[in-house]
Amino acid sequence: MKRYDAIVIGAGHNGLTNAAYLAKAGLDVLVVERNPYIGGATVSRELYKGWLYSNCSYVCSLLRPEIARDLELPRHGLQVVPYGGGVTFMQNGDYFGNYADHERQHREIARHSQRDANAYDRFQADVTKQTRLIRPFLMRTPPDPTSFKPRDIKELLYLAKAFTDLGEETLADTLRFWTMSIGDFLDEYFETDVLKAHLAGSGIIGTALGVYSPGTAYVLLHHYMGDVDGNIGAWGFARGGMGAVAEALAKALQAYGGEIRVDAEVDQIIVAHGKVKGVALVGGDELHADIVVSNLDPKRTFTRIMAASDLPADVVTKAKNFKIRGSSGKVNIALDGLPTFHGLDRASELMISDMHIIDSMERMERAYDDWKNGTWSQDPYVDMLIPTQVDPTMAPPGKHMMSIFVQYVPPTLATGDWTDADRDAFGKTVIDQISKYSPDFKDLILDAEIRTPRELEDEVGLTEGNIFQGELTFDQLLFNRPFPGYAQYRGPVRGMYLCGSGTHPGGGVMAAPGANAAREIFRDLRRPNLVPEAYADD
Amino acid sequence: MIRAHDDRRVLHTPFHSRVEAACEINEWEDWKGYTTPVAYTDVELEYFAIRNSCGVFDLTPMTKYRITGPDAGSYLDRLLTRNIAKLAIGQVMYACWCNDAGQVLDDGTLFRLDDNVYRICSQERHLDWLLWSAMGFNVQIEDETEAVAALAFQGPTSCAVLKRMGFAGVENLKPYRFDSFAFSQGEILISRTGFTGDLGYELWVTPEVAESLWDQLMAAGRDYGIRPFGGTALGIARIEAGFIQAGVDFVPAQDAVRTGRSRSPYELGLGWLVHLKKSNFNGRKALIEEKANGSRHNLARLLVEGNKPANNSFIFDRKDNLLGTVTSATWSPTTKSNLAFASLDSPWGRPGDELYAEIYYIRELKWTRVIERCHVVEGAFFDPKRRHATPAWDF
Numbered sequence: 001m002k003r004y005d006a007i008v009i010g011a012g013h014n015g016l017t018n019a020a021y022l023a024k025a026g027l028d029v030l031v032v033e034r035n036p037y038i039g040g041a042t043v044s045r046e047l048y049k050g051w052l053y054s055n056c057s058y059v060c061s062l063l064r065p066e067i068a069r070d071l072e073l074p075r076h077g078l079q080v081v082p083y084g085g086g087v088t089f090m091q092n093g094d095y096f097g098n099y100a101d102h103e104r105q106h107r108e109i110a111r112h113s114q115r116d117a118n119a120y121d122r123f124q125a126d127v128t129k130q131t132r133l134i135r136p137f138l139m140r141t142p143p144d145p146t147s148f149k150p151r152d153i154k155e156l157l158y159l160a161k162a163f164t165d166l167g168e169e170t171l172a173d174t175l176r177f178w179t180m181s182i183g184d185f186l187d188e189y190f191e192t193d194v195l196k197a198h199l200a201g202s203g204i205i206g207t208a209l210g211v212y213s214p215g216t217a218y219v220l221l222h223h224y225m226g227d228v229d230g231n232i233g234a235w236g237f238a239r240g241g242m243g244a245v246a247e248a249l250a251k252a253l254q255a256y257g258g259e260i261r262v263d264a265e266v267d268q269i270i271v272a273h274g275k276v277k278g279v280a281l282v283g284g285d286e287l288h289a290d291i292v293v294s295n296l297d298p299k300r301t302f303t304r305i306m307a308a309s310d311l312p313a314d315v316v317t318k319a320k321n322f323k324i325r326g327s328s329g330k331v332n333i334a335l336d337g338l339p340t341f342h343g344l345d346r347a348s349e350l351m352i353s354d355m356h357i358i359d360s361m362e363r364m365e366r367a368y369d370d371w372k373n374g375t376w377s378q379d380p381y382v383d384m385l386i387p388t389q390v391d392p393t394m395a396p397p398g399k400h401m402m403s404i405f406v407q408y409v410p411p412t413l414a415t416g417d418w419t420d421a422d423r424d425a426f427g428k429t430v431i432d433q434i435s436k437y438s439p440d441f442k443d444l445i446l447d448a449e450i451r452t453p454r455e456l457e458d459e460v461g462l463t464e465g466n467i468f469q470g471e472l473t474f475d476q477l478l479f480n481r482p483f484p485g486y487a488q489y490r491g492p493v494r495g496m497y498l499c500g501s502g503t504h505p506g507g508g509v510m511a512a513p514g515a516n517a518a519r520e521i522f523r524d525l526r527r528p529n530l531v532p533e534a535y536a537d538d
Numbered sequence: 539m540i541r542a543h544d545d546r547r548v549l550h551t552p553f554h555s556r557v558e559a560a561c562e563i564n565e566w567e568d569w570k571g572y573t574t575p576v577a578y579t580d581v582e583l584e585y586f587a588i589r590n591s592c593g594v595f596d597l598t599p600m601t602k603y604r605i606t607g608p609d610a611g612s613y614l615d616r617l618l619t620r621n622i623a624k625l626a627i628g629q630v631m632y633a634c635w636c637n638d639a640g641q642v643l644d645d646g647t648l649f650r651l652d653d654n655v656y657r658i659c660s661q662e663r664h665l666d667w668l669l670w671s672a673m674g675f676n677v678q679i680e681d682e683t684e685a686v687a688a689l690a691f692q693g694p695t696s697c698a699v700l701k702r703m704g705f706a707g708v709e710n711l712k713p714y715r716f717d718s719f720a721f722s723q724g725e726i727l728i729s730r731t732g733f734t735g736d737l738g739y740e741l742w743v744t745p746e747v748a749e750s751l752w753d754q755l756m757a758a759g760r761d762y763g764i765r766p767f768g769g770t771a772l773g774i775a776r777i778e779a780g781f782i783q784a785g786v787d788f789v790p791a792q793d794a795v796r797t798g799r800s801r802s803p804y805e806l807g808l809g810w811l812v813h814l815k816k817s818n819f820n821g822r823k824a825l826i827e828e829k830a831n832g833s834r835h836n837l838a839r840l841l842v843e844g845n846k847p848a849n850n851s852f853i854f855d856r857k858d859n860l861l862g863t864v865t866s867a868t869w870s871p872t873t874k875s876n877l878a879f880a881s882l883d884s885p886w887g888r889p890g891d892e893l894y895a896e897i898y899y900i901r902e903l904k905w906t907r908v909i910e911r912c913h914v915v916e917g918a919f920f921d922p923k924r925r926h927a928t929p930a931w932d933f
Contacts, residue, residue, distance in 0.1 A: 097545075101547070103548075103549075103568065103570065103571030104545075104547065104571070106571065106663075107544055107549075107571060108544075111542075111543070111544065114665055114681055115665050115666055115669055117663075117665075118663045118664065118665040118666040118667075119666040121663070121666075121792060121793065122666055122792055125792060125793055125794070125795050128795040129795045132795060132796070165797055166797060167797045167798075169639065170797070343543075345545070348545060538796065
């Protein structure tokens with residue numbers, strides 16, 4: 001039987017990134033994937049003839065440009081096309097348009113409040129200060145604050161310097177920012193409900209917290225720290241859908257000589273004498289390697305494909321306690337034409353932007369109350385996009401694909417586990433909600449794929465359907481991600497590593513966890529590091 | 539009250555029909571959302587209109603706030619670093635304002651329109667900060683940028699043209715003074731102010747009469763060499779006059795995201811605008827500390843040897859130590875010299891300091907690098923007598 005140098009479990013973007021770096025270093029690498037297709041949550045599938053659905057992640061900003069360039073993803077077919085701005089439809093028939101152009105944005109905010117229009121500049125500068133603090137750490141391994149190893153001390157000093165360089169006032173802001181709620185944060189800048197609701201969305205997406213829950217301000221930062229071509233905070237469409245990211249990574253991996261095996265579900269990571277030996281597949285095959293890297297979330301990794309008896313008790317406990325609550329669903333729709341929205345010209349560039357429904361933070365908090373009560377939000381927050389206005393590859397000409405991210409959706413219902421009837425009822429709630437703002441929307445629907453946390457867990461493998469592989473709260477960030485003592489990508493068993501979004505710096509299709517894990521593996525193998533450093537910005 | 543949607547990509551000033559017709563080379567730039575000409579015909583001709591005859595510049599997009607109310611005076615005294623107690627009705631004052639850390643948010647002009655009525659004109663927008671600072675004061679602050687159409691009318695023959703338009707006594711306006719005159723069934727406010735360092739005025743009207751003002755001005759100025767000018771010509775004139783510009787020579791503190799990139803008034807050569815003896819104003823505590831402990835930077839006005847403009851140049855000392863960078867630079871057609879502003883590390887920028895600029899220039903696609911000696915100058919590079927003379931000269 002063939003022996004590999006390394007086996008990566010899961011062909012999500014981080015697994016592929018990790019494997020690509022290992023293969024680039026000359027290791028014999030195999031990626032095993034449970035599904036018949038690759039991509040994990042970075043996937044586009046033709047689920048309706050002629051239409052490609054990016055049925056999990058749907059837009060691209062956080063993908064580290066250093067990695068995209070280093071692995072030659074553009075040469076392997078990845079093209080990211082920026083889009084601008086956003087819009088929130090209001091119950092009174094009006095809308096708030098968050099234009100990408102600063103002056104138009106100013107004018108549009110001023111339409112609601114002149115003061116807020118000016119305060120937005122202060123907000124933008126303050127958020128930018130925070131993104132500038134975090135960005136250099138995306139491509140670094142977090143230090144262990146309890147360690148006295150020279151490397152950890154050096155890294156802690158680097159961290160300390162970055163913090164003190166902020167200056168007293170910004171440092172104080174940072175400590176508050178990382179722990180406060182997005183609602184409280186926005187209240188310090190703005191008076192307009194719709195503007196706050198529009199911006200608050202970024203603080204709760206994928207997070208089982210409300211706009212007034214502490215910790216949600218950081219989640220906003222997580223959505224602002226990416227960039228497209230150096231425009232920090234900008235988002236783009238991957239041409240061909242988010243699956244194009246995984247496809248390009250797979251091609252890079254294969255170009256370096258790595259292999260991918262689909263329809264290969266890992267039953268268990270084989271451990272002997274405190275070291276990994278390989279993986280046992282469902283069906284009985286065993287594949288051997290001294291390095292096994294899990295792209296699965298920490299909870300799934302440690303509680304589903306590893307035996308508790310092979311692990312330290314504290315790891316099993318920490319994995320069980322890991323906060324990875326499902327909070328969102330997804331509806332993907334094939335449309336017979338471009339829908340119209342109240343008050344918005346179909347030619348407006350706002351049609352090609354993040355379209356939201358929910359015009360006040362109070363409604364957002366109520367939407368969260370439903371989640372707590374064990375039901376999907378009856379007045380749900382949605383983040384909708386119609387990428388086919390820009391991307392000619394995802395639907396026939398004149399037809400459209402609409403991606404609808406929905407918050408909040410609980411992992412289990414008060415009535416028990418999700419049923420197909422519940423799923424369809426949830427889909428109806430979402431479609432009815434959008435129809436209130438788009439009179440012709442329903443008539444244009446050709447097909448709808450409805451995904452609750454149940455489908456996200458069963459099909460993609462994300463525990464509870466949590467899109468970030470674990471919540472992005474400060475207790476689970478940086479050297480606490482996924483849990484203290486295991487934030488440097490090494491598992492508790494020799495030769496075993498984690499490389500998914502459940503590790504630093506978290507989810508959002510960054511590919512940084514996969515690359516950072518590769519760097520640690522190179523270190524353990526005493527091989528030269530091939531993972532690039534972050535671009536500087538001073 | 540929510541206003542109607544405004545989905546226009548760019549705004550037009552109330553002078554736009556005239557500006558567009560005059561903008562023969564069709565070169566435009568964005569200025570706070572308004573489309574404005576970079577130049578109309580020929581930068582050289584436009585520049586020499588400012589220095590030799592007279593030129594017209596549409597400055598409507600400049601941010602304008604109207605401040606009214608019983609506490610307007612004490613409020614402004616708290617907002618601005620300068621002592622405004624002596625500002626009379628009909629007078630204008632150059633001023634700057636800081637955040638609590640003593641870092642400059644902007645500079646601009648303050649008009650005292652009436653007892654408790656003021657106008658602040660500035661490059662950047664500040665409503666949020668103005669309202670923060672207004673807590674505890676009985677004042678109203680209103681953005682009147684759109685409500686006031688304005689032209690800068692600058693140059694040696696500007697006063698003669700205004701007299702010809704019938705604004706009797708306009709020649710008696712002293713620098714930094716303004717007055718109201720009857721105009722087109724309403725009134726026009728004329729201030730002897732400007733950004734060119736020459737004899738010149740700024741004309742303030744309601745948008746409805748803007749086109750009529752432009753037309754009458756052009757008609758009256760026909761025999762006086764009148765010519766509209768764009769941002770490029772103004773940029774040369776303001777450097778000659780020694781005026782700094784927000785966003786060019788300093789980063790307004792509210793926009794600065796990198797530690798240490800903002801500047802205090804002392805670091806911009808605006809120390810003369812800071813009156814620490816005032817009991818309370820925004821940034822006072824920090825500025826007292828800076829005054830005691832010293833500043834980090836100096837903004838120096840430099841005469842650069844040679845004739846290659848020192849745009850974006852690094853400035854070094856004799857031993858090649860990097861001291862700072864040039865923020866603005868131009869060849870000066872009037873003084874026939876090579877001018878620059880540079881932000882330098884303290885204590886550099888003193889008269890007599892030995893400074894060198896590293897200048898790159900291109901000739902037929904070949905880049906050349908030269909090192910030129912720079913001489914620190916205090917005050918304006920060009921300051922003609924006609925700028926100060928009252929009554930104003932005819933040419």
